[in-house]
Amino acid sequence: MTVMNFVYGFLVLLGVFIFQTTLTGLNRKVTARLQKRYGARWYQQFLDIFKALRKDSTSHGWVFDFGVIMALGGIMATVIFIPISGFQAFPGLDNVFVISYLLAVGMLGMAMSAAGSGNPWASIGVARALTNMLAYDIPLMIVIFAMIFAYDSASLSEIAAMQQGMGILGWNAIRMPLGGIVAVIALLGMLGKKPFDSFIAPAEIASGPMVEYGGKHLGFMFILHEFMTFIEVALILNLFFGGGATIWEYMLKYAILYTFANIISGVMPRFKIDQAVRYFYRVPLAMAIVQGLVVILTGLGVTIWF
Amino acid sequence: MSSMNNIINEIKAALAPLKMETPADKQIAAVVRPEAIHNSLSYLRQRGFTQLCIVTCIDWIKDSEFELVYILFSWTDGIHVQLRARVDRNNPVMVTATDIFPGARYYEREVTEFFGVEFTGNEDAGKPLFLEIWDDLPPLRKDFDPQAYSDSKFPMRERGNEFVSEIGGTEK
Amino acid sequence: MVLKNDDNRNIWEKIGDYFSANSIWMKWYCTGCGAIEMPPTMTSRFDMERLGMGPMATPRQADVLLITGYLSTKTLRRVIYSYEQMNSPCFIVAFGSCTINGGIYYDSYATIGRLDKYLPVDLYIAGCMPRPETIMNGFNELIQMIKKGEAKGWKHYQENYEWYKKNQLDSLGEIIIKDEFHE
Numbered sequence: 047m048t049v050m051n052f053v054y055g056f057l058v059l060l061g062v063f064i065f066q067t068t069l070t071g072l073n074r075k076v077t078a079r080l081q082k083r084y085g086a087r088w089y090q091q092f093l094d095i096f097k098a099l100r101k102d103s104t105s106h107g108w109v110f111d112f113g114v115i116m117a118l119g120g121i122m123a124t125v126i127f128i129p130i131s132g133f134q135a136f137p138g139l140d141n142v143f144v145i146s147y148l149l150a151v152g153m154l155g156m157a158m159s160a161a162g163s164g165n166p167w168a169s170i171g172v173a174r175a176l177t178n179m180l181a182y183d184i185p186l187m188i189v190i191f192a193m194i195f196a197y198d199s200a201s202l203s204e205i206a207a208m209q210q211g212m213g214i215l216g217w218n219a220i221r222m223p224l225g226g227i228v229a230v231i232a233l234l235g236m237l238g239k240k241p242f243d244s245f246i247a248p249a250e251i252a253s254g255p256m257v258e259y260g261g262k263h264l265g266f267m268f269i270l271h272e273f274m275t276f277i278e279v280a281l282i283l284n285l286f287f288g289g290g291a292t293i294w295e296y297m298l299k300y301a302i303l304y305t306f307a308n309i310i311s312g313v314m315p316r317f318k319i320d321q322a323v324r325y326f327y328r329v330p331l332a333m334a335i336v337q338g339l340v341v342i343l344t345g346l347g348v349t350i351w352f
Numbered sequence: 353m354s355s356m357n358n359i360i361n362e363i364k365a366a367l368a369p370l371k372m373e374t375p376a377d378k379q380i381a382a383v384v385r386p387e388a389i390h391n392s393l394s395y396l397r398q399r400g401f402t403q404l405c406i407v408t409c410i411d412w413i414k415d416s417e418f419e420l421v422y423i424l425f426s427w428t429d430g431i432h433v434q435l436r437a438r439v440d441r442n443n444p445v446m447v448t449a450t451d452i453f454p455g456a457r458y459y460e461r462e463v464t465e466f467f468g469v470e471f472t473g474n475e476d477a478g479k480p481l482f483l484e485i486w487d488d489l490p491p492l493r494k495d496f497d498p499q500a501y502s503d504s505k506f507p508m509r510e511r512g513n514e515f516v517s518e519i520g521g522t523e524k
Numbered sequence: 525m526v527l528k529n530d531d532n533r534n535i536w537e538k539i540g541d542y543f544s545a546n547s548i549w550m551k552w553y554c555t556g557c558g559a560i561e562m563p564p565t566m567t568s569r570f571d572m573e574r575l576g577m578g579p580m581a582t583p584r585q586a587d588v589l590l591i592t593g594y595l596s597t598k599t600l601r602r603v604i605y606s607y608e609q610m611n612s613p614c615f616i617v618a619f620g621s622c623t624i625n626g627g628i629y630y631d632s633y634a635t636i637g638r639l640d641k642y643l644p645v646d647l648y649i650a651g652c653m654p655r656p657e658t659i660m661n662g663f664n665e666l667i668q669m670i671k672k673g674e675a676k677g678w679k680h681y682q683e684n685y686e687w688y689k690k691n692q693l694d695s696l697g698e699i700i701i702k703d704e705f706h707e
C-alpha cells in the first residue's frame with residue numbers, strides 16, 4: 047500500500063459522489079415523469095446537499111455527533127474497496143465478506159446517534175432498519191454463498207471477470223436465474239426503496255433515524271445515503287450482471303440497473319415491517335434455497351455452461 | 353322495525369314528557385323535566401337507542417335558563433330522538449350521563465367549559481379540553497362579548513390611508 | 525414588517541443563499557383551513573418540486589414553516605415550539621387573510637389577529653384561500669427574496685427576542701403546553 051493507493055481512493059470517492067448524485071437527480075425526474083409531472087432539476091440533489099451543509103445544526107452531545115461521523119467514515123472506507131470495471135484502488139482487498147461487514151457500520155453508526163439523540167421515533171426507525179436488514183440478508187446470502195462455493199473465490203473483481211467474454215450469456219443472472227431474481231428483490235430491500243422503506247417512513251415515524259438531524263448532520267446523512275446506494279448497486283452489478291469490461295459499459299449498466307429499481311419502487315406502496323419480513327421468508331427464500339442446491343450439487347450454471 | 357307511531361306512543365307512555373313533537377320524518381323531540389333526564393336516557397337506551405349523537409346546550413338568557421339537549425339514534429329503527437331539559441341559569445347543575453353512555457364524558461366536558469354547567473358525577477368535567485388557561489366568562493354564553501375580548505388580547509394591524517385623497521397626489 | 529435591506533453579506537453567505545433559495549424544504553404541518561390548497565400545489569398539476577421545494581417530516585430538517593390560514597391560541601403555542609426548533613436560516617410564509625388582519629375570524633376569542641407580532645413573517649400571500657397559482661407565485665417571490673438576502677426573519681427573531689416574547693405572553697398568557705398528554 048503506497049500513497050498512490052490513497053490518492054486513487056480519493057479520486058474514486060470524488061468520482062462516485064458526482065456520478066451517483068447526478069444519477070439520483072435524474073431518477074427524481076424519472077419518478078416525476080411516472081407521475082405525469084415535470085420534476086426537479088437534474089442537479090437538484092447537489093443543491094439539497096450543499097444547502098443542508100450550509101445550515102446551522104443542533105447537537106445532542108458527542109455520542110450523537112460521533113455516530114454520524116463513524117457512519118460516514120465507515121461507508122467511505124467501503125467505497126474505496128469496490129472494483130470499478132477492473133480498476134481497484136486497493137488491489138486484492140475486495141472480498142464480499144469485507145463489504146458486507148462494513149455495510150453494517152453505517153447502520154450501527156446511525157443506531158448510535160439515534161441512541162444519543164434520545165428521540166423515541168429514532169429508536170423505532172433503527173429497530174425497523176435492523177429488522178429489514180435481517181429480512182433481505184438471508185436469501186441474498188444463501189445465493190452468494192452458493193456462488194462463492196461454486197466459483198471458489200470470494201473476490202468481487204474475479205467473479206466479475208469470470209462472467210465476461212460471453213456477452214449476455216455470461217451473466218450470473220442468466221446462469222442462475224432464480225438467484226438473479228432474488229438479487230434484484232434484495233437490492234430493493236437494501237436500497238430502502240418502496241415497498242421496503244418503512245424504516246424511513248416520513249409521515250409515519252417522522253423519518254425514523256433522521257428525525258433529530260438538522261443542518262450539517264443531515265448533509266452528512268445524504269452523502270452517506272449516496273455512497274451506500276453506490277455500494278449496494280455495485281455489489282449486485284459485479285456479482286450478478288457481469289461488472290463491466292470498460293468503464294463506460296460499467297456506468298451504463300449501473301445506470302440501467304438503478305433506474306430499473308427506481309421505476310419498480312415508484313409504483314408500489316409501502317409494506318409494514320412484519321409484512322416485509324414475512325415476504326422475504328417465503329418465495330425469495332425458497333427460490334434462494336432451490337438455486338443454492340442446484341448450484342452446489344450439480345454445478346449447473348457454473349461448471350456446466352456454454 | 354316497529355312503525356313510527358308505535359314508538360311515539362311507547363315513549364310518551366314511558367317518559368310522560370311535557371311536550372312532544374315530530375319535527376321531521378323519523379325524528380322525535382321530547383321536552384322533559386331535568387330530574388327525569390337520567391331515567392329517560394336509561395329507558396331509551398334499553399329501548400334500542402344505543403348511540404348518543406351529541407350533548408349540547410342552548411343559552412336562553414331572557415328566560416334565565418340553560419336548555420340541555422341530548423340527541424340519540426337507534427340503528428335498528430333509524431330514528432333520532434331529541435331530549436330537552438331546562439335548568440336554572442344561575443345555578444346550572446345536572447346529573448351526568450356517563451354511566452349510561454360512556455362517550456358522554458367529552459360532550460359534558462365541552463358543555464362545562466363553554467357554558468359553565470356542572471355535571472355531578474363526571475370527575476373529568478373540570479379539566480379543560482379546548483380552552484387552555486381561560487380567564488373569563490365561559491365563552492358561548494350570550495353575555496360574553498367576543499369582539500371586546502379579541503380587541504383587548506389580540507391587537508389588530510393599524511391601517512393607514514386606504515385611498516388617494518387628491519387626484520394625481522400621493523398618499524398622506 | 526419591512527426590514528431595512530442592507531446587503532452586507534460576504535461571498536460565502538451569498539453562495540449559501542443561492543443554495544438555500546433553490547432547495548427549500550417545507551415543514552409538513554398545515555395549520556388552519558388553508559391547508560386544503562397545499563395538496564394541489566404539491567401534486568402533479570401545479571408541481572412544486574420544479575422549484576426545488578419538497579415536504580420534510582420534522583422541524584429540524586425543514587426550512588420554511590407555512591402558516592396556512594387562521595391560527596388559534598392553542599395552535600400558536602405549539603407552532604412557537606416548532607419554530608424555535610428549526611435550524612437557521614429558516615423562513616415563515618403566511619397564507620391567507622387571517623394572518624394579515626384576522627380574516628373572517630377577526631372577532632373570535634380564540635384566534636389571533638396579526639401574526640407578525642408573535643413570529644417573524646417573511647412573506648404574506650393574500651387570499652382566502654390563495655389558489656395554487658398564487659401560491660406558486662408567492663414561492664417564486666420567496667426564492668427571489670432569499671437570493672437577494674431580504675428574507676431575514678430569523679435574524680430579526682433572534683435580535684428582538686424579548687419583544688416577541690412579550691407579545692406572545694401578553695396574548696397567550698403562557699406558552700408552556702398544559703394538556704393531559706403533556707403531564
